[in-house]
Amino acid sequence: MEVALQLVLSALAVGAIYGSMGIGYVVIHRMTGMVNFAQGDIAVAGAFGAVVASAVLPPLAAIGVGALTGAVASVLMYHLAIFPLRKQGLLVQTIVTLGVGIVIRSILQLIFGTGPRQFDPITAGGPVNVFGASLPQQAFWVIGIALIAYVALALFFERTLTGKALSACAVNSYAAGVVGINLTFMATVAFALSGAVAGAVLATQVPTSFITVGAGFALGLKGFIAAILGGFDKIGLTLAGGFLIALVENVASRSISTAHSETILFVLLIALLILRPQGLTRKLVVERV
């Protein structure tokens, strides 16, 4: 029982990272129709922004800087690499994001090297015991910040005019233009939100483990699976998808092999794409107008 609880609690913390990564994919996809494979590397850039800021700022403020760094990196990517290719089609734009991811990784490596980086947790002290299972205090911050980001995004889409306009762009970009919604501005907002959420949540994880410049690709792929589970549409289901992925990883690591947990995960991804391409949603989002 304690083991099961430990697996679930650990999965909640790691799943929050995968889920927030996936939310980034969904927010950009809903607005533009493209898939941003640089998402993981942008989150890592955010985490390194927090590492740098932690030298002069307390951890929570440093995480705020991490969010800002992720947002800036994401917006820069949009305006320098995606916007100029807006007439080239989604496939070209999506492929370019793979290249952007490599560029971000190389720049981070030039600046920070390949070694791991870490900073102090938000709250000092030992792990918290939950019915025999234990979790570092920082892990609760990771879960909390991911949940806050989810609620803030949900409220943003439901309650604000800009959020509704972002949804409108996703539904019918031609009509959005007709009512005077600036599509470039909306895409900028989507990229900024996506980078900020991923950057903030990953930065919050850094004190618990550490961050390296090469972490982005694998994180991005797991976020991508979470986005698939959310049907590339629902941010709540994407967050839940992130938790499921982490749980599968944990169970596979414990019962089969740590070395093969990712292999098992990707085998499950292929099975998922074949058997249930709509993920956890009820229907497949085939086309955006």
Add this chain to the structure above:
Amino acid sequence: MTKMLEVSKVNYSYGRAQVLYDVSFEAAEGEIVTIIGPNGAGKSTLLNVVARSHKLRRGNIRIAERGTEKLSQAGIVKLGCVLVPEGRQVFSSLTVHDNLVLGGYVSRRSGTAKATIERVFDIFPRLAERSNQLAGTLSGGEQQMLAIGRAMLSRPKVMLLDEPSLGLAPQMTARIMEVLGELRRESGLTIVLVEQNAHAALGLADRGYLMSGGRVLTSGTSAELKADKMVQQVYLGASADPAPDANPGLAPEQPSTALPSEAK
């Protein structure tokens, strides 16, 4: 009377295929102007260029006596010119209310928006009944009402309507035309109406332009156009031998047997 819309010598091409050739037309304040013509005449392209859904490359467009060359699509809406596009183009997975709210996106005045939404609901009570319903689940006629209502939210001076009767039952078409007339009377709205239903359009409009092959062929008051031999032959069913390249759109109005609720 103030010229609310002046379009002069507008040209437009899709790649190498030119579809508009030196097109000029104008509409005064409170005037209803119709542009009729067969499929492929360039009518919809023209409206999209005015609304800047398509980029203005050659020619001049003035709205409310102001040049618009440097304005974006949002700038055109802010200036008071809004397009009700062909095929309604509502935000199908958003509610009726959210569609209307988004119509006022450029003005962002919530107090004014509430009053205008109430006004839209007065004009189209069916939309009030379906306020929380997803727009994609509405009938074609209701979606057309919503598209017009959404355009009203930007509090326009000029409303461009692209084929508002397309796919609608005659009674629904009549209701839409009636509403456009009311809007003109109440607020002095200038309306530019692109239609293939020449009978309905000329019945409502003060003046009209006949387009074909990307050019304006003729213009005049509605009475003059109704009397024009070419218009009669091609659009009003006065001849059994219309021009071979012409698509007359709807045939002369048939007695209606459909109820408004049956509109597609």
